Amino acid sequence: xxxxxxxxxxxxxxxxxxxxxxxxxxxxxxxxxxxxxxxxxxxxxxxxxxxxxxxxxxxxxxxxxxxxxxxxxxxxxxxxxxxxxxxxxxxxxxxxxxxxxxxxxxxxxxxxxxxxxxxxxxxxxxxxxxxxxxxxxxxxxxxxxxxxxxxxxxxxxxxxxxxxxxxxxxxxxxxxxxxxxxxxxxxxxxxxxxxxxxxxxxxxxxxxxxxxxxxxxxxxxxxxxxxxxxxxxxxxxxxxxxxxxxxxxxxxxxxxxxxxxxxxxxxxxx
Amino acid sequence: xxxxxxxxxxxxxxxxxxxxxxxxxxxxxxxxxxxxxxxxxxxxxxxxxxxxxxxxxxxxxxxxxxxxxxxxxxxxxxxxxxxxxxxxxxxxxxxxxxxxxxxxxxxxxxxxxxxxxxxxxxxxxxxxxxxxxxxxxxxxxxxxxxxxxxxxxxxxxxxxxxxxxxxxxxxxxxxxxxxxxxxxxxxxxxxxxxxxxxxxxxxxxxxxxxxxxxxxxxxxxxxxxxxxxxxxxxxxxxxxxxxxxxxxxxxxxxxxxxxxxxxxxxxxxx
DNA sequence: CGGATTCTTGAAGTCGCTCAACGAACGTGG
DNA sequence: CCACGTTCGTTGAGCGACTTCAAGAATCCG
Numbered sequence: 323x324x325x326x327x328x329x330x331x332x333x334x335x336x337x338x339x340x341x342x343x344x345x346x347x348x349x350x351x352x353x354x355x356x357x358x359x360x361x362x363x364x365x366x367x368x369x370x371x372x373x374x375x376x377x378x379x380x381x382x383x384x385x386x387x388x389x390x391x392x393x394x395x396x397x398x399x400x401x402x403x404x405x406x407x408x409x410x411x412x413x414x415x416x417x418x419x420x421x422x423x424x425x426x427x428x429x430x431x432x433x434x435x436x437x438x439x440x441x442x443x444x445x446x447x448x449x450x451x452x453x454x455x456x457x458x459x460x461x462x463x464x465x466x467x468x469x470x471x472x473x474x475x476x477x478x479x480x481x482x483x484x485x486x487x488x489x490x491x492x493x494x495x496x497x498x499x500x501x502x503x504x505x506x507x508x509x510x511x512x513x514x515x516x517x518x519x520x521x522x523x524x525x526x527x528x529x530x531x532x533x534x535x536x537x538x539x540x541x542x543x544x545x546x547x548x549x550x551x552x553x554x555x556x557x558x559x560x561x562x563x564x565x566x567x568x569x570x571x572x573x574x575x576x577x578x579x580x581x582x583x584x585x586x587x588x589x590x591x592x
Numbered sequence: 593x594x595x596x597x598x599x600x601x602x603x604x605x606x607x608x609x610x611x612x613x614x615x616x617x618x619x620x621x622x623x624x625x626x627x628x629x630x631x632x633x634x635x636x637x638x639x640x641x642x643x644x645x646x647x648x649x650x651x652x653x654x655x656x657x658x659x660x661x662x663x664x665x666x667x668x669x670x671x672x673x674x675x676x677x678x679x680x681x682x683x684x685x686x687x688x689x690x691x692x693x694x695x696x697x698x699x700x701x702x703x704x705x706x707x708x709x710x711x712x713x714x715x716x717x718x719x720x721x722x723x724x725x726x727x728x729x730x731x732x733x734x735x736x737x738x739x740x741x742x743x744x745x746x747x748x749x750x751x752x753x754x755x756x757x758x759x760x761x762x763x764x765x766x767x768x769x770x771x772x773x774x775x776x777x778x779x780x781x782x783x784x785x786x787x788x789x790x791x792x793x794x795x796x797x798x799x800x801x802x803x804x805x806x807x808x809x810x811x812x813x814x815x816x817x818x819x820x821x822x823x824x825x826x827x828x829x830x831x832x833x834x835x836x837x838x839x840x841x842x843x844x845x846x847x848x849x850x851x852x853x854x855x856x857x858x859x860x861x862x
Numbered sequence: 863c864g865g866a867t868t869c870t871t872g873a874a875g876t877c878g879c880t881c882a883a884c885g886a887a888c889g890t891g892g
Numbered sequence: 893c894c895a896c897g898t899t900c901g902t903t904g905a906g907c908g909a910c911t912t913c914a915a916g917a918a919t920c921c922g
Contacts, residue, residue: 403749403752405753405756405757406757406836407761407838408838411756413751424744425748427741428740428745429738429745433745434748453733453737456726460723467698467723467740468699469698470694470744471694471697471698471699471740473744474695474744475695475703477747477748477751478683480747481747481751484754484798485796486679486795488877489877491677519899520900520902521900527755528754528756531900532901532902533878535901536878536903539902551887551901567676568676568677575878575879576905758909789869790869790870799911800912801870802869802910803910806870809871845910846911
């Protein structure tokens with residue numbers, strides 16, 4: 323039994339569209355990417371409102387009717403599903419400029435729950451209206467397809483590390499990917515704050531919170547990173563990358579430091 | 593080191609468009625789903641050719657330029673990625689009526705490799721043309737969005753079992769899902785042939801081939817299914833479903849039959 | 863029929879989990 | 893500001909679920 327599902331009413335602020343997409347710092351990675359001025363105007367008109375979420379508040383829940391897509395304006399969210407045993411499985415973290423809800427288009431209802439990891443603000447995009455807009459703005463449509471496609475790729479990558487990588491590799495990859503995402507947003511790729519709990523990280527990576535803790539400790543002891551609570555600094559990216567790519571033989575979590583086994587069991591393909 | 597990547601030139605038959613989508617048995621689950629006659633005609637014109645693949649032949653490979661989507665006409669394919677260590681990770685199996693290549697739209701190049709599990713035939717759909725068609729056929733566009741969305745859901749489900757389910761549950765779920773897919777195509781949900789090797793199953797499910805073998809043996813011993821090579825019959829679906837949903841406490845693979853532990857560690861959420 | 867691949871079965875080993883206890887950070891209110 | 897409970901994170905010991913390693917048995921296929 324992991325976290326109980328946090329159910330909270332959504333705080334809806336007055337529809338203060340005080341900022342337009344055209345002037346949003348994220349417009350080059352968000353949905354209206356690549357639109358001309360007229361297009362951006364059309365798009366602005368359908369984004370009816372921006373919503374503020376408190377930490378722990380749900381943006382949407384499993385079973386909700388699908389009406390909107392949501393773009394993160396600031397803050398961080400996670401999406402999770404409940405597996406048949408009732409356990410939670412985190413299926414993704416979302417940061418500013420990213421779009422949530424794409425998985426609900428297929429069935430007109432949400433199959434995952436999205437919750438704010440910190441106080442956040444999101445832009446609500448009525449999908450029916452967006453759909454109409456595609457006819458007018460083929461470039462936006464194309465971008466939308468790319469967006470969905472990338473979401474598929476992202477999930478495939480997750481399958482990859484869940485299915486065929488050691489815990490150490492998974493964590494290394496996770497940290498590097500986080501860094502890349504921040505870099506793409508103009509922040510440091512090596513120094514950032516984890517917005518999610520160890521529990522969420524572990525859940526996402528298919529391991530326990532204890533394993534996360536121990537792995538972080540080991541990375542720290544090796545001098546690869548510095549950590550203070552949720553503040554992380556990747557000091558030795560090369561080594562972390564080596565582990566992530568399996569170049570360095572990954573070590574198990576409960577390493578008995580005395581005997582250095584020559585591990586060869588997951589041989590590298592030709 | 594898993595399977596080496598099978599590189600083979602693609603056998604291109606003369607463009608015999610001997611069958612139109614309108615008369616295809618799969619048209620209600622494939623891309624042109626829900627099109628009227630005129631729409632189906634337009635669509636038919638852009639599906640330039642049908643291609644035959646021999647077992648083991650690649651439809652596309654990692655790194656290939658993205659030009660087409662592919663719909664399975666008959667046969668079965670698998671898609672896999674190579675993880676940073678060089679190992680293969682199967683990210684999906686595809687049966688008639690399903691569409692491959694959606695993950696390549698985002699970057700204009702394929703990040704996975706698709707290979708035929710048996711002699712198969714696929715319909716090649718030039719994406720640029722399809723894109724143009726969306727303007728004319730908004731219903732098709734909508735269906736396409738649903739298709740991509742479902743692919744995201746499918747991957748999320750995979751993450752779920754890879755990340756938070758026991759081996760026994762994963763296999764049970766896999767078999768049930770296969771059955772459902774066949775049922776949706778008018779075949780038996782309980783009696784079918786596995787088109788993929790144990791190795792592929794294990795890889796997809798994040799376990800070894802030996803574990804797959806042992807689990808199948810156990811299901812057989814419990815009388816839940818009958819197996820002869822790749823021929824499977826789900827005899828006791830209720831029990832398999834109970835295991836898949838975690839209702840029955842899943843048993844470990846190397847079960848010591850003498851001591852029946854009362855497992856309570858993965859408690860069911862409220 | 864051979865030879866190669868695929869699958870099964872057994873025994874031993876290990877990666878990461880469970881269980882448990884402690885410590886640190888964070889709010890909240892006094 | 894400091895007690896206070898609560899959530900979150902760390903650390904240790906033991907063990908369990910699955911893997912690895914190693915043969916052997918079927919099955920496929922030319």
